[in-house]
Amino acid sequence: MGISKRTHLSKTLLKNTKNPSFSWHFFKHLISSPSSNPSPQSISSITQILASAQMLSEIDELHHLLLHRQPPEASRLSLIALAQSSAKSGLLDKALSQFQSIRTRFPAKPPPIRLYNALLEASVKENRPEFISVLYKDMLADGFSPDTYTFNLLIGFFCELGHLDDARKLFDKMPLKGCRPNEFSFGILARGYCRARLSFQALELLNGMRDFRCSPNQVIYNTLISGFCKEGRIDEAERLLEQMRNDGISPNVVTFNSRISALCSVGEIQEACRVFRDMQKDNGMDLPCPNIVTLNVMLDGFCKGGMLEEAEDLVKSMKKDGVFTEPKSYNIWLAGLVRNGKLLEARLVLEEMVEKGVKPNTYSYNIVIDGLCKEGMISEAKSVMGLMRSNRVIPDTVTYSTLLHGYCSKRKVLDANRLLHDMMRDGCFPNTITCNILLQSLWKEGRILEAEKLLQKMNERGYGLDIVTCNIVIDGLCRRGKLDKAIEIVDGMWHHGSAALGDLGNAFLGLVDDTYSGNKCLPDLVTYSTIINALCKAGRLDEAKKKFIEMMGKKVAPDPVIYNIFIHGFCKHGKISSAFRVLKDMEKSCNPTTRTYNLLIQGLRSKQQIDRIHDLINEMQQKGVCPDIFTYNSLINALCEGGRMREAASLFDEMVQRGVFPNVSSFSLLIKAFFKACDFGAAQETFEIALSVCGQKDALYSLMFNELHNGGRVSEAKELLEISIERSIDIEGFSYGCLIEVLCKEDRLEDAHELLNKMIDNGYILDPASFMAVVDGLGKVGKKREADKLADKMMDMATHREESNHMVAKRRYSEKESSHRQLSEDGVGESNWRSILHRDDGSGLAMKVLKRTQKGWGQGSVLSLQPRKNDFVEDWEDTG
Ligand SMILES: *[C@@H]1O[C@H](CO)[C@@H](O)[C@H](O)[C@H]1NC(C)=O
Numbered sequence: 042m043g044i045s046k047r048t049h050l051s052k053t054l055l056k057n058t059k060n061p062s063f064s065w066h067f068f069k070h071l072i073s074s075p076s077s078n079p080s081p082q083s084i085s086s087i088t089q090i091l092a093s094a095q096m097l098s099e100i101d102e103l104h105h106l107l108l109h110r111q112p113p114e115a116s117r118l119s120l121i122a123l124a125q126s127s128a129k130s131g132l133l134d135k136a137l138s139q140f141q142s143i144r145t146r147f148p149a150k151p152p153p154i155r156l157y158n159a160l161l162e163a164s165v166k167e168n169r170p171e172f173i174s175v176l177y178k179d180m181l182a183d184g185f186s187p188d189t190y191t192f193n194l195l196i197g198f199f200c201e202l203g204h205l206d207d208a209r210k211l212f213d214k215m216p217l218k219g220c221r222p223n224e225f226s227f228g229i230l231a232r233g234y235c236r237a238r239l240s241f242q243a244l245e246l247l248n249g250m251r252d253f254r255c256s257p258n259q260v261i262y263n264t265l266i267s268g269f270c271k272e273g274r275i276d277e278a279e280r281l282l283e284q285m286r287n288d289g290i291s292p293n294v295v296t297f298n299s300r301i302s303a304l305c306s307v308g309e310i311q312e313a314c315r316v317f318r319d320m321q322k323d324n325g326m327d328l329p330c331p332n333i334v335t336l337n338v339m340l341d342g343f344c345k346g347g348m349l350e351e352a353e354d355l356v357k358s359m360k361k362d363g364v365f366t367e368p369k370s371y372n373i374w375l376a377g378l379v380r381n382g383k384l385l386e387a388r389l390v391l392e393e394m395v396e397k398g399v400k401p402n403t404y405s406y407n408i409v410i411d412g413l414c415k416e417g418m419i420s421e422a423k424s425v426m427g428l429m430r431s432n433r434v435i436p437d438t439v440t441y442s443t444l445l446h447g448y449c450s451k452r453k454v455l456d457a458n459r460l461l462h463d464m465m466r467d468g469c470f471p472n473t474i475t476c477n478i479l480l481q482s483l484w485k486e487g488r489i490l491e492a493e494k495l496l497q498k499m500n501e502r503g504y505g506l507d508i509v510t511c512n513i514v515i516d517g518l519c520r521r522g523k524l525d526k527a528i529e530i531v532d533g534m535w536h537h538g539s540a541a542l543g544d545l546g547n548a549f550l551g552l553v554d555d556t557y558s559g560n561k562c563l564p565d566l567v568t569y570s571t572i573i574n575a576l577c578k579a580g581r582l583d584e585a586k587k588k589f590i591e592m593m594g595k596k597v598a599p600d601p602v603i604y605n606i607f608i609h610g611f612c613k614h615g616k617i618s619s620a621f622r623v624l625k626d627m628e629k630s631c632n633p634t635t636r637t638y639n640l641l642i643q644g645l646r647s648k649q650q651i652d653r654i655h656d657l658i659n660e661m662q663q664k665g666v667c668p669d670i671f672t673y674n675s676l677i678n679a680l681c682e683g684g685r686m687r688e689a690a691s692l693f694d695e696m697v698q699r700g701v702f703p704n705v706s707s708f709s710l711l712i713k714a715f716f717k718a719c720d721f722g723a724a725q726e727t728f729e730i731a732l733s734v735c736g737q738k739d740a741l742y743s744l745m746f747n748e749l750h751n752g753g754r755v756s757e758a759k760e761l762l763e764i765s766i767e768r769s770i771d772i773e774g775f776s777y778g779c780l781i782e783v784l785c786k787e788d789r790l791e792d793a794h795e796l797l798n799k800m801i802d803n804g805y806i807l808d809p810a811s812f813m814a815v816v817d818g819l820g821k822v823g824k825k826r827e828a829d830k831l832a833d834k835m836m837d838m839a840t841h842r843e844e845s846n847h848m849v850a851k852r853r854y855s856e857k858e859s860s861h862r863q864l865s866e867d868g869v870g871e872s873n874w875r876s877i878l879h880r881d882d883g884s885g886l887a888m889k890v891l892k893r894t895q896k897g898w899g900q901g902s903v904l905s906l907q908p909r910k911n912d913f914v915e916d917w918e919d920t921g
Contacts, residue, residue: 061094072106078115081122088123092130100127104139108146117147125156128163136160137172144179151183158191165198173198186218193225200233208233222253228261235268238632238665240277243268257288263296270303272665275312294329298338305342308667308700313342314351337370344377352377368394372405379412387412388425395432403429403437410440414447419456422447436467442475449482457482477509484517492517496542506539508562514542515568519575527572528588531564535595538562564595570603577610585610601627601634608637612644620644633664639671646679654679668699674706681714689714690727705737709744716748724748743774750780755787759796766803778811785814790822794831801834809839 068087072079084107091099107123110116120143127136140160143152157180164172173195180187187195192215199208212230215222227250234243243265247257262285269278278300285292297320304313317339320331331339336359343352356374359365371394378387387409394401406429413422422444426436441464448457457479464471476495483492496506496514511534518527533541539562569592576585585607593599604627611620620641627633638661645654654676661668673696680689689711693703708731715724728745732738742765749758758780765772777800784793793815800807812835819828 061090061096064090065096065099069106075111078110079119081118084119084122085126088126089130092127092132097132097135100132100135104135104142108142113147117143117150120146121152121156124152125159128156128159131163131167133160133163133167133169133172136163151185154180154185154188154191157185157187158194161191161194165194165201170198170202186220189215189220189223189226192218192220192222193229196226196233197229200229200236203237205233205237205239216253222255224250224255224258224261227253227255228258228264231261231268232264235264235271238268238272240265240268240272240274244277244281257285257290259285259290259293259296262288262290262292263299266292266296267299267303270300270309271307273307273309273667275304275309291327292329294332294335297329298332298334301335301342302338305338305345308346310342310346310348313339333364333367333370336364337367337373340370340377341373344373344380347381349377349381349383366397366399368399368402368405371399371401372408375405375408379408382416384409384412384416384418384421391425391428401432401434403434403440406434406436407439407443411443414443417447417451419444419447419451419453436464436469438469438472438475441469441471442478445475446478446482449478452482452486454482473507473510477507477513480510481513484513485520487521506542506562508565508568511539511542511562512565512567512571516571519571524572524575524579527575531568531572534562534564534568564592564597566592566597566600566603569597570606573603574606577606577613580614582610582614582616599630601631601637604631605634605637605640608640608644612640612647615644615647617641617644617648617650633666635661635666635669635672638666639669639675642672642675646675646682649679649683651676651679651683651685668701670701670704670707673701673703674710677707677710681710684714684718686711686714686718686720686723690723693730703734705731705735705740708735708741712744712748716752719752721752721754738768739771739774742770743772746775746777750776750783755780755783759784759792762796763799766799766805769803772800772805778808781811782814785818790815790818794819794827797831801838806841807838809835809842812838 064087068079068083071077084103087103088100091097091103104120104123107116107119110119120139124136124139124143127133127139137160140152140156143156157176160176161173164170164176177187177195180191192211196208196211199205199211208230212222212226215226227246231243231246234240234246247261247265250257250261262281266278266281266285269275269281282292282296285296297316301313301316304310304316317331317335320328320335323330336355340352340355340359343349343355352374356365359370365371371390375387375390378384378390391401391405391409394405406425410422410425413419413425426440426444429436429440441460445457445460445464448454448460461471461475464475480492480495483489483495496510511530515527515530518524518530530541569588573585573588573592576582576588589599589603589607604623607623608620611617611623624633624637624641627637638657642654642657645651645657658668658672658676661672673692677689677692680686680692693707696703696707708727711727712724712731715721715727724745728741731741735741742761746758746761746765749761762772762775762777762780765775777796781793781797784790784796797807797812797815812831816828816831816835819825819831
């Protein structure tokens with residue numbers, strides 16, 4: 042076959058991609074003559090066509106045909122083309138077996154490096170570390186040196202897994218293997234370092250670039266600047282910016298955007314804002330102008346940082362400049378409003394979007410619906426869905442699932458059912474996620490029978506019982522105290538996947554089986570976190586540790602959450618030094634979080650080890666873990682318990698400097714401690730500071746009142762109550778009844794009477810019981826008329842109260858009623874689910890999202906090359 046004919050062939054094939062079986066027959070016909078050898082291109086084309094049509098047995102047939110062609114060299118080249126395009130089409134297993142056949146048939150002639158690269162790339166994509174090591178070793182055994190491309194691929198892979206040491210080893214090996222790292226190698230490794238919060242190592246790398254005749258480019262500078270910003274090392278970021286300019290690379294808008302975005306992501310909104318303002322000002326510093334990305338990032342930062350006023354100003358100025366037009370900007374603004382509880386405003390913004398012709402998309406509506414559901418405003422959420430429909434935006438699985446979740450969490454099973462019907466009427470079919478929501482709510486409510494039926498249906502209808510489903514069931518069992526059953530099921534899952542749920546004892550569930558579906562669902566990090574948490578809670582720490590070892594043995598990589606469970610467990614049982622040993626181990630594999638430290642600090646607090654708390658807070662700072670309000674309140678609490686109130690009070694400055702604002706609890710701890718120490722002056726002073734700093738005045742006043750009253754400072758308490766009344770403070774939490782009683786007892790009947798009247802005149806609805814002492818007292822001193830008048834008011838108040846109580850009672854009653862109704866309609870509900878489950882799942886997307894979420898837990902690990910050591914777990918426990 043001549044050259045022109047060959048290209049002709051692959052073109053003809055490509056033209057027929059729509060008809061893969063025709064292409065295949067055509068191709069087979071053409072190569073049926075032993076003298077005509079297909080070109081590598083045509084083999085690539087036909088492989089791609091077969092792969093995208095999932096015609097896998099045809100690929101095997103092709104493999105077979107090519108394997109036996111003559112001359113051998115032609116066969117070899119064809120096979121290489123086949124394996125390479127199989128790998129590129131995502132058929133890694135096929136590609137590997139084709140590769141194997143090349144190796145077996147042509148042992149003396151190793152395949153070209155590009156085939157190795159293609160296979161490695163596919164293994165990286167599919168997260169199959171075991172193949173990577175085999176391929177890599179094979180490559181070396183063949184005397185091949187990996188090229189720069191191979192190295193970059195592997196370095197990137199190790200970085201992705203967070204195995205930076207391995208990545209670095211490879212990087213250092215490059216020159217020894219005769220290939221120079223290029224700009225990409227540096228960029229990839231630097232990105233890995235920055236992501237792992239090791240920006241200083243990335244900096245070293247950058248500074249060493251010139252030794253390899255590479256010059257730092259804009260990309261690597263941007264990576265590092267953003268890395269330093271994320272670590273809170275603003276000074277370093279600034280310095281690099283300077284260095285970048287000195288290198289003759291002017292920072293572009295991307296540099297600035299990544300700075301602002303990094304600063305926002307670590308909560309340094311003020312600093313981000315400063316950078317942003319500099320850009321806006323153009324004060325001869327030759328800075329790039331903010332573009333729409335900058336504006337969106339800044340807006341998002343303001344919203345997430347709770348700086349709603351700034352956000353609003355920015356929106357206004359964007360509107361003025363005519364750049365507030367993208368759905369993306371609107372969605373950020375919507376999410377910001379919702380996040381900050383401005384649900385009404387969010388609804389208005391939705392309407393504004395429609396008015397201005399910026400079509401809100403499904404996501405826009407979903408933001409608002411989600412916000413409303415989270416606030417428990419389900420009917421509002423439902424009406425937004427109505428709005429959505431009337432604007433011809435079709436609710437998707439997320440919309441329905443959100444709303445469904447809302448109903449389920451309010452135990453409105455009836456409405457949930459109705460919604461399921463609407464969902465199907467709209468042609469949007471429930472998927473595993475939807476079913477899992479229902480399952481969780483049934484399970485939580487203890488409607489186990491229904492839950493089991495749902496499980497059974499899910500299985501019958503081929504909704505894969507996925508790991509989420511299994512985890513819901515395991516969590517349910519743990520909550521129900523059936524911990525041992527849960528553990529048994531997890532053990533079973535390793536052998537039988539979700540079929541292990543059959544062990545629940547329900548006959549139907551015995552049918553549950555995923556062994557044939559190819560992707561058995563195995564216990565993951567969530568599964569282990571669930572049972573380990575339950576074991577720790579039950580005080581079965583040894584068993585929890587065993588499970589942890591088992592988990593590591595199964596190559597399920599731990600995350601901070603699971604370490605925190607142990608730390609919590611140890612601290613709760615007073616085993617502080619064990620908890621600290623967990624911290625040490627944790628540092629080897631993942632970064633301790635603020636919560637980690639807070640748990641330890643709690644533990645130390647219970648042992649009054651104040652100095653160690655200080656040390657720990659310093660350590661946090663050094664490691665770049667930000668202390669939060671929990672951290673400081675624990676310290677304040679510890680200091681107060683130790684009688685060191687002055688020290689506690691002096692912490693406020695430090696807190697504010699570190700961006701942690703003292704809240705009501707911080708002040709109440711201190712105020713209570715001062716009262717306990719009878720230092721009323723200091724308590725009063727703290728109270729006044731608190732009033733000027735925190736928002737929750739009602740809580741502060743009631744705390745102060747109650748402390749004064751309990752401390753026997755009756756006149757001061759009375760005075761404070763009067764001030765509170767004038768300021769319309771909510772006195773629900775005040776023990777005013779006791780005060781009135783005390784006044785009466787102390788022969789200050791007039792004062793008590795006056796106080797009562799003042800409260801009534803100011804419209805407070807009081808506890809009628811608080812009137813008794815005064816009515817009695819007035820009667821005793823012969824002021825019959827006044828006593829009667831007050832008794833009338835008391836009756837008034839009682840009816841008033843009763844009415845509102847009545848309303849509560851009424852609401853309770855109707856709830857009960859509706860739950861009865863729900864019960865009676867449960868039969869219907871069940872059949873609804875059944876009918877739904879008899880339909881086919883139309884949505885692959887949600888499944889994909891779910892898969893991705895699961896993947897995020899990352900079960901694969903290159904550590905399979907080197908068995909993990911588990912013995913360290915033994916050291917956690919105190920031996921002495
Ligand atoms: C104040 O901080 C404490 C943490 O110590 C937290 O539990 C509490 O909910 C916070 N109070 C408010 C009103 O945010």
